[in-house]
Amino acid sequence: MQSVVVCDGDKAEREQLLECIRRYCRENRQELAAEGCADWPELYEKLGQAEPEVIFVAQDGVEGLNTITNMHLAPGKIIWFSDLDFGVQAYRLCVAYFCKKPVTYGKVERALGRFRKMDESRNI
Template sequence: MWNVIICDGDEPEREQLMGFVRQYFEEKKKDAQIAGCMDWPELEGMVKQSLPDVVIVAQNSVDGLNTITSARLLSRKIIWFSDLDFGVQAYRLCVPYFSTKPVTYQKMEQALTRFFEVSPWLGKT
């Protein structure tokens, strides 16, 4: 089972992203446990309980950048969406996938597909 955490301070947006991720895994016929959180302190607590396979950070402006830099140990497990173009910072922080908002199902599908292509070490089927 895949363990996915979505970190987004905007609850309606977070729920929408959780739906996109759920749809993606259903289409791939894979089981996933999907949880949501608002910010870095909450994410940190969730990560300590169970190490996620994928963390999707979809926070706006500097909040997202702060979460990404705080979650440095998870950097290779992060998909990052932001309202600002932090592409260079994402590259420097070894984040496998970055895109700007708004997040559509097509962007989420592309992000997850690309993530799994560049993360063969995950080893799940």
């Protein structure tokens, strides 16, 4: 089962992102447990309960960067969407996938496809 948490302060965008993830999992016949949160304190609480396989951070500006730098997770678990170009920082922080907003199904599909390939190579 794929467990996913989406952290995005914009509720409409968070719901759109969750729907894209659900669609991807349906199309790839993957079970999914997905939930959303608005900010770092909510995400921190969710991480304390159980660590998801994938974390999407889609917060605007430096708020997203701050959320990612506060997490202390194994490399390659984070997919990051931002309105600012944090590509270099994403690379340095070992983010599995970084892309600029707006969030679209195609971007989510590429991100989860890349994550899936990385996950398969770790299990070999």
